[in-house]
Amino acid sequence: MDFKDSDAEATYRAAARAWLDATIAEHDAGHYPDDMAKAKAWQARKAAGGYACITWPQEWGGGGGTPIESVIFGQEEARHAVDGSYFTIGLGMCVPTVMAYADDATKRRFVGPAVRGDEIWSQLFSEPAGGSDVAAIRTRAVRDGDDWVINGQKVWTSGAHYSDYGIVLVRTNPDVPKHQGLTMFWLDLKAPGIEIRPIHQMSGGSSFNEVWFEDVRISDAQRLGPVDGGWKVALFTLMNERLAIGTSGGVGPEDILAFAAQADGADGPLLKDAAFRQRLADWWVQAEGLRNTRMRTITALSKGQVPGPESSIGKIVAANQLQDIGNTAVEAGDQYGIIADPALTPLKGAFHAATMWAPGLRIAGGTDEILKNIIAERVLDLPGEIRVDKDQAFRDLPVGA
Amino acid sequence: MNFDYSDDQKFLKDEARKFLAAQCGSDRVRAVLDDAATAYDAGLWKAVAAQGWLGAAIPEAFGGLGLGHIELCAIAEELGRACAPIPFASTVYFVAEALMLYGSETQKIRWLRRIAAGDVIGAFATSEGAGPITARSVRSTVSGGTLTGEKIPVTDGDVADLIVVLARDGLYLVEKGAGVTAEVLETLDPTRSAARLTFTDAPCEKLGTENGIAAMQAVFDRAAVLLAFEQLGGADRCLEMAKGYALDRYAFGRQIGGYQAIKHKLADMYVKNELARSNAYYGAWALNVGAAELPLAAATARVAASDAYWFASKENIQTHGGMGFTWESDCHLYYRRSRQLALVAGSPAAWRERLVGQLEMRNAA
Numbered sequence: 001m002d003f004k005d006s007d008a009e010a011t012y013r014a015a016a017r018a019w020l021d022a023t024i025a026e027h028d029a030g031h032y033p034d035d036m037a038k039a040k041a042w043q044a045r046k047a048a049g050g051y052a053c054i055t056w057p058q059e060w061g062g063g064g065g066t067p068i069e070s071v072i073f074g075q076e077e078a079r080h081a082v083d084g085s086y087f088t089i090g091l092g093m094c095v096p097t098v099m100a101y102a103d104d105a106t107k108r109r110f111v112g113p114a115v116r117g118d119e120i121w122s123q124l125f126s127e128p129a130g131g132s133d134v135a136a137i138r139t140r141a142v143r144d145g146d147d148w149v150i151n152g153q154k155v156w157t158s159g160a161h162y163s164d165y166g167i168v169l170v171r172t173n174p175d176v177p178k179h180q181g182l183t184m185f186w187l188d189l190k191a192p193g194i195e196i197r198p199i200h201q202m203s204g205g206s207s208f209n210e211v212w213f214e215d216v217r218i219s220d221a222q223r224l225g226p227v228d229g230g231w232k233v234a235l236f237t238l239m240n241e242r243l244a245i246g247t248s249g250g251v252g253p254e255d256i257l258a259f260a261a262q263a264d265g266a267d268g269p270l271l272k273d274a275a276f277r278q279r280l281a282d283w284w285v286q287a288e289g290l291r292n293t294r295m296r297t298i299t300a301l302s303k304g305q306v307p308g309p310e311s312s313i314g315k316i317v318a319a320n321q322l323q324d325i326g327n328t329a330v331e332a333g334d335q336y337g338i339i340a341d342p343a344l345t346p347l348k349g350a351f352h353a354a355t356m357w358a359p360g361l362r363i364a365g366g367t368d369e370i371l372k373n374i375i376a377e378r379v380l381d382l383p384g385e386i387r388v389d390k391d392q393a394f395r396d397l398p399v400g401a
Numbered sequence: 402m403n404f405d406y407s408d409d410q411k412f413l414k415d416e417a418r419k420f421l422a423a424q425c426g427s428d429r430v431r432a433v434l435d436d437a438a439t440a441y442d443a444g445l446w447k448a449v450a451a452q453g454w455l456g457a458a459i460p461e462a463f464g465g466l467g468l469g470h471i472e473l474c475a476i477a478e479e480l481g482r483a484c485a486p487i488p489f490a491s492t493v494y495f496v497a498e499a500l501m502l503y504g505s506e507t508q509k510i511r512w513l514r515r516i517a518a519g520d521v522i523g524a525f526a527t528s529e530g531a532g533p534i535t536a537r538s539v540r541s542t543v544s545g546g547t548l549t550g551e552k553i554p555v556t557d558g559d560v561a562d563l564i565v566v567l568a569r570d571g572l573y574l575v576e577k578g579a580g581v582t583a584e585v586l587e588t589l590d591p592t593r594s595a596a597r598l599t600f601t602d603a604p605c606e607k608l609g610t611e612n613g614i615a616a617m618q619a620v621f622d623r624a625a626v627l628l629a630f631e632q633l634g635g636a637d638r639c640l641e642m643a644k645g646y647a648l649d650r651y652a653f654g655r656q657i658g659g660y661q662a663i664k665h666k667l668a669d670m671y672v673k674n675e676l677a678r679s680n681a682y683y684g685a686w687a688l689n690v691g692a693a694e695l696p697l698a699a700a701t702a703r704v705a706a707s708d709a710y711w712f713a714s715k716e717n718i719q720t721h722g723g724m725g726f727t728w729e730s731d732c733h734l735y736y737r738r739s740r741q742l743a744l745v746a747g748s749p750a751a752w753r754e755r756l757v758g759q760l761e762m763r764n765a766a
Contacts, residue, residue, distance in 0.1 A: 295682075316672060383659035
């Protein structure tokens with residue numbers, strides 16, 4: 001066990017830090033979650049410097065580096081608080097799927113622009129009737145010569161309103177059991193017949209969308225993987241998803257520690273409250289546990305092993321902790337805690353925002369319950385859920401809401 | 402960065418597991434549990450000494466194997482998995498570590514070789530009653546080279562040859578003999594013995610020059626990391642037992658492990674165990690290289706491991722249903738041990754408090 005950088009890692013870190021210091025200075029960096037032009041410009045700079053998609057091959061615009069180098073750069077970049085969330089889903093899930101399943105011409109057309117931040121991608125899987133039951137997809141694609149015609153509706157599509165392209169999972173054969181009749185395509189989100197309607201979330205924001213398809217025509221050349229073989233492609237995409245979501249930011253133990261040092265408790269600062277201290281210790285232990293678990297995952301990656309379903313741990317723990325920390329700070333305000341005005345509340349309302357955002361995080365990318373099933377079944381080898389729909393044709397399945 | 406055991410360390414750990422599977426089945430643990438007159442398994446103690454484990458982290462110059470603390474962590478994990486009924490922790494994690502940390506050359510030469518050989522059992526005597534140990538709670542005093550006071554409980558105090566005692570002005574070495582009386586105590590985990598030790602003008606020798614509470618805490622920090630690996634091994638074994646039972650036991654026409662209530666319980670155990678493992682690894686690194694982060698890393702490892710073992714040991718019984726509540730089931734061996742290990746170097750609440758204290762100090766710096 002060695003937690004310090006090796007010589008090569010230290011050299012890489014020093015170079016990354018020097019590059020960041022020099023480049024950020026001329027780039028006018030800062031936290032800019034709402035400024036897409038700045039985010040895109042920063043992504044382009046990183047690509048030019050070899051710091052975008054660090055583990056991808058250089059021929060596809062990546063950095064040709066190792067997983068550990070990617071982590072090191074991430075640690076250094078985090079010190080500058082730049083926001084790359086516009087690109088998380090595209091580069092973390094969609095484009096890897098395109099790279100794995102598209103033909104060379106398609107890859108050449110799309111991978112480079114995505115790495116440089118010129119184009120943003122969305123993932124269109126979830127539907128009103130199929131959230132956790134991902135394969136219960138009703139959006140249809142019907143073959144018409146060299147084309148397919150898509151009709152239906154997707155939901156919970158993160159960032160579709162600012163995305164250029166997407167990968168979409170649709171039903172191409174309703175006469176077979178649900179997993180066997182799905183096909184994956186890539187598509188242009190500006191194509192005729194696509195309507196994107198932002199969803200107004202309980203948190204007040206609109207990061208998700210409904211996407212409606214009305215006779216949307218796409219070419220068979222846009223298919224990713226075999227006809228009716230889309231489930232396997234979707235699993236490839238989902239495998240990368242929980243790793244990406246598990247590391248979502250938000251307030252953590254350090255933030256509430258700083259807050260508690262100056263917030264009032266019953267008898268002096270909140271930080272001196274014995275009950276609060278016990279909870280703070282548990283959050284710290286969880287956050288450190290996740291950080292160190294990530295180090296173990298990277299060690300496995302660097303030895304050529306594939307990260308398994310154990311990455312589900314990150315999302316379960318982080319999302320619940322976010323909810324708990326946010327609410328603890330809100331409650332610490334006593335009556336004042338009701339106020340959510342960023343101008344009046346600690347950390348510009350970050351604790352209130354966390355409280356309102358956490359319910360979504362506990363659902364997005366697989367609910368707590370589904371992730372625990374995954375751990376139980378794929379890590380611990382316990383029996384699978386009873387599936388009454390396993391051998392039935394999709395068209396014969398009962399439908400509810 | 403490399404956050405895993407090396408191949409050599411994995412080999413050592415595998416060999417330790419095989420050895421303990423052969424030498425320390427639950428029948429051996431139960432033999433100590435069932436016989437009130439037996440404090441520990443003397444045969445296993447000799448066998449473990451012959452393996453060199455007692456001196457794994459002791460330098461070769463003092464008769465040890467001179468490996469390192471990560472190797473000792475690997476052994477600790479397997480001892481915890483086997484619920485080994487021997488005074489390993491008292492002797493190795495507390496007394497040998499205290500000697501290596503604070504002993505004079507003479508003291509090291511005198512004791513470490515005999516500890517490594519299995520000829521000396523150690524005990525670390527700190528508590529004098531209910532509640533956390535503080536500068537005010539320690540009443541034992543030294544005057545004119547002899548120690549007077551009472552320590553309760555002292556794990557392995559009834560069988561110890563060498564006792565490290567916390568007195569008002571520091572740590573002291575006391576040998577079993579004149580001025581030392583032991584009264585065996587009934588405990589939650591009879592596979593590990595404990596005693597009330599009374600010192601009446603017992604001859605003693607100063608160990609180091611540190612302030613007593615600070616010196617005790619430095620020993621606790623080192624022991625906490627090693628104990629975390631024992632706790633982790635026990636917690637992993639509980640999860641295995643629960644999983645095995647969940648697959649064997651049928652109810653309402655199917656394996657109970659197919660029901661979400663059980664699946665999610667076991668998934669929760671897995672999550673806690675993995676977080677504990679990751680934190681224990683970080684603690685092992687800090688201990689092995691003597692990092693400045695050791696106090697914080699040790700507290701983090703200990704809180705995580707205590708939490709994981711408690712949860713795994715109680716939910717293992719729950720998964721087994723009524724069968725888990727019987728004397729015949731091994732579930733209670735681990736439930737008992739989880740309590741013993743969680744308290745032997747201070748309670749989880751005290752460690753949480755220490756952890757936050759460390760964060761405050763770090764942020765103030």
